[in-house]
Amino acid sequence: MKNALAVRAHAKVNLTLDVVARRADGYHSIESLVLRVGLHDTVSVKKASSGVTLTDPGGTPAGPENLACRAAAALLRHFPAISGVEISLEKAIPMAAGLAGGSADAAAVIKAIVDLWNLPVSPREMSLIGETVGSDIPFCLSGLTCALATGKGETLTPLKPATPLWLLLACPPGEVSARWAYEAWDHGSKSERPCINACIQALERGDLETLGLNLGNALEMAVAGILPSVPRLRDAMMQEGALGACMSGSGPCVFGIFRTSGAAEEARVRIEERETLRYIGVSRSL
Numbered sequence: 364m365k366n367a368l369a370v371r372a373h374a375k376v377n378l379t380l381d382v383v384a385r386r387a388d389g390y391h392s393i394e395s396l397v398l399r400v401g402l403h404d405t406v407s408v409k410k411a412s413s414g415v416t417l418t419d420p421g422g423t424p425a426g427p428e429n430l431a432c433r434a435a436a437a438l439l440r441h442f443p444a445i446s447g448v449e450i451s452l453e454k455a456i457p458m459a460a461g462l463a464g465g466s467a468d469a470a471a472v473i474k475a476i477v478d479l480w481n482l483p484v485s486p487r488e489m490s491l492i493g494e495t496v497g498s499d500i501p502f503c504l505s506g507l508t509c510a511l512a513t514g515k516g517e518t519l520t521p522l523k524p525a526t527p528l529w530l531l532l533a534c535p536p537g538e539v540s541a542r543w544a545y546e547a548w549d550h551g552s553k554s555e556r557p558c559i560n561a562c563i564q565a566l567e568r569g570d571l572e573t574l575g576l577n578l579g580n581a582l583e584m585a586v587a588g589i590l591p592s593v594p595r596l597r598d599a600m601m602q603e604g605a606l607g608a609c610m611s612g613s614g615p616c617v618f619g620i621f622r623t624s625g626a627a628e629e630a631r632v633r634i635e636e637r638e639t640l641r642y643i644g645v646s647r648s649l
Contacts, residue, residue, distance in 0.1 A: 367409040368475045372467035374402040374456045376611045379557040382581040395512045400646040408475035411447035421454030433496045434469035457642040459538035461612030463499040470503035525569030531627045534616040534642040535592035544613035547585035554584040575607020586614040603630035
């Protein structure tokens with residue numbers, strides 16, 4: 364029997380993000396094209412005698428507010444046969460960046476626990492447990508490369524891009540609370556709504572130019588108001604040859620779509636020379 368397991372936790376990029384409405388439960392209904400990329404954390408899970416511990420948080424909060432810990436605790440509540448879990452994180456995804464790093468880590472913990480204890484859990488049941496912890500976790504659990512996410516983000520329609528995407532990801536200093544960004548949207552700080560159908564059609568036929576022209580994020584205007592580095596990075600990506608650029612999630616990470624890895628790497632070098640960043644790197648869709 365295995366006693367420990369390491370799982371890759373891949374980042375997620377929002378190619379588009381449209382906020383449809385505020386729900387009665389306080390959450391927001393969204394429509395978003397989400398893409399899984401190569402950038403990843405490594406999450407290690409070990410069997411333990413009792414409880415949930417995070418021995419190496421990798422710079423994330425170490426308490427029960429950590430999504431990885433909350434995911435483990437949720438499984439312990441569902442399956443009393445699980446004695447305890449010890450988690451460690453090797454972080455590469457920048458935190459509070461709009462790349463779903465915390466949700467990816469939580470999904471990896473769920474997968475590892477199910478595997479270690481050989482739990483009789485279907486993918487649907489795993490998704491429902493994950494949804495109670497975070498709305499991005501079902502996508503991170505799904506293994507999909509790309510999907511249209513609706514509802515709170517938990518309802519997924521699989522999509523099949525005709526070609527892989529090369530992305531340059533750049534995260535400026537500063538962190539953005541997703542709650543703050545959505546509250547700013549509630550108070551009228553709204554960007555132009557993206558054309559999601561045009562993006563879906565462009566993805567499915569491999570038309571990267573049309574895809575780039577139709578990227579959009581309804582939260583970007585609000586975040587740009589407090590972090591002017593966001594629109595500056597978006598403009599820098601376009602000046603360096605991106606087919607399109609946009610903020611991911613609630614930010615502040617900005618991504619640009621490039622035709623080749625070489626073009627993305629050349630842009631990385633030039634942007635890194637003149638911008639202060641807490642992360643920059645080239646990543647490919649999976």
